[in-house]
């Protein structure tokens with residue numbers, strides 16, 4: 001009997017040898033999407049390199065083209081995207097396709113810049129529960145914009161009057177609303193103060209890009225501050241999308257699940273630190289330095305210490321998108337492990353029933369909190385990826401499950417990763433069926 005099978009729009013994974021070797025992550029989808037928006041907001045020709053070739057990036061670039069921005073991918077290097085500003089008013093366009101991604105909200109400033117108004121469908125993306133826009137609307141209203149809501153979406157009309165300075169106090173550290181405030185100030189060329197900003201690596205990346213574009217931009221835990229210095233310059237800009245921290249942590253957890261040893265390259269150490277500390281706490285030597293994560297899962301002395309992985313928007317907090325991979329890992333580790341994700345309230349509901357098909361017993365303490373008592377033995381079965389991170393967690397669980405697991409719903413996985421199964425395969429995973 002062959003060791004692998006092929007299934008249409010699904011992949012088949014057979015657990016086997018520990019993952020060994022070296023692999024490079026792609027650019028980060030969640031850093032790339034706001035960087036694309038920032039490139040439009042500065043209104044200068046911008047080369048963005050290390051752009052991941054995942055579906056959400058394509059979905060983000062299409063509406064920009066429809067609104068008059070020139071967007072080109074280099075033929076020689078498809079990971080390089082060039083964005084040119086709009087000259088003159090762009091024609092109104094039907095942007096219904098933007099409903100496929102959550103990050104469509106980052107298009108608002110680009111559209112206000114090109115058309116003076118933005119009409120967008122309600123954001124989609126991962127079906128991980130109710131995800132509000134109220135803070136985004138508060139941001140636009142602080143700039144004097146008019147916001148109108150209807151069943152199919154929202155409409156933002158740019159203020160007639162330019163404010164020299166805008167101050168916004170966020171009630172909680174929303175990443176999306178923080179970026180919305182930054183980009184709105186950029187198209188206005190005005191000063192901005194945000195109290196209680198989100199200071200995740202993705203926001204820090206936008207601020208670094210803006211510094212290169214002639215802005216004074218910095219953020220502390222308390223306050224983010226933006227001032228135009230030489231923002232009127234017109235020289236072309238070049239920026240590299242940082243490596244995908246979520247892909248790196250997913251791969252690190254995959255290596256740990258199989259008790260393998262590998263190097264994961266192309267990611268900034270600081271971006272993965274909270275997750276690496278958790279692996280070390282569990283007794284899996286994991287080290288991040290410069291642009292490489294090293295995991296030594298072989299012959300390791302597991303601690304049996306309980307993992308407490310609570311997704312948080314707080315500075316230095318655990319990114320919600322790390323949590324599903326840590327759950328898959330915890331299933332195989334001795335101890336009582338607690339997980340919580342109130343940021344994406346539907347995520348556990350997407351993932352836990354699928355893990356249960358593999359035989360996992362996970363205690364749901366509430367819709368967003370659960371407890372895993374490990375180690376648990378999993379058995380291969382047919383499972384479905386309901387969102388990006390649930391999909392990657394299922395790949396990891398499949399690597400530990402006895403026998404064969406098929407994972408369908410690959411469209412979700414492809415939204416966030418160019419080819420995650422391919423990267424696992426490069427480390428020796430037995431995976432058949434190519435998500436094209």
Ligand SMILES: CC(=O)N[C@H]1[C@@H](OP(=O)(O)OP(=O)(O)OC[C@H]2O[C@@H](n3ccc(=O)[nH]c3=O)[C@H](O)[C@@H]2O)O[C@H](CO)[C@@H](O)[C@@H]1O
Pocket residue numbers: 030033102103130131132133134135136137173174175176177198313319320321342343344345
């Ligand atoms: C495309 C993208 O980069 N998505 C990421 C983004 O999602 P997302 O844009 O949802 O993240 P935010 O930090 O803005 O939102 C955090 C929470 O606040 C809620 N909220 C947000 C804004 C608002 O106006 N009202 C409101 O209620 C959201 O529903 C969510 O539950 O950051 C999350 C972590 O923060 C990540 O898990 C997502 O992968």
Ligand SMILES: C=C(OP(=O)(O)O)C(=O)O
Pocket residue numbers: 030101102103124125126127128321344388389416
């Ligand atoms: C939840 C995610 O994406 P989005 O916010 O675009 O749905 C994600 O990247 O895991």
